[in-house]
Amino acid sequence: MVVVKRETEDPRESILHKDVHIRAAATRDLSHFGVIEDIELLLSVAKDDSSLAVRHNAADAISDILSRHRIRDVLSHEQAKELFGKFRKSVSPIA
Helix, strand or coil: CCCCCCCCCCCCCCCCCCCCCHHHHHHHHHHCCCCCHHHHHHHHHHHHCHHHHHHHHHHHHHHHHHCCCCCHCCCCHHHHHHHHHHHHHHHHCCC
16 A cells, blocks of 8 residues: 655645745645545646646646546536536647
């Protein structure tokens, strides 16, 4: 069993930090420990962060959160469809 330690004290606060290394660590923390409610914040970061690496990490974190949760148990079909649409638009330069 692999034990993952948090890199930040509060990833939801750290993801807004001015230091790119702290923001990247926060996205990795949310990738491991994030919940469905964190996706909106991660969508914003995936779309607007000044660092390409942080944007990609945020998109990966969204994917990891969704893969950990059985979204049909948490989200309605319409909510899931809306969320995936936002996700696609946030990470695709042509969407």
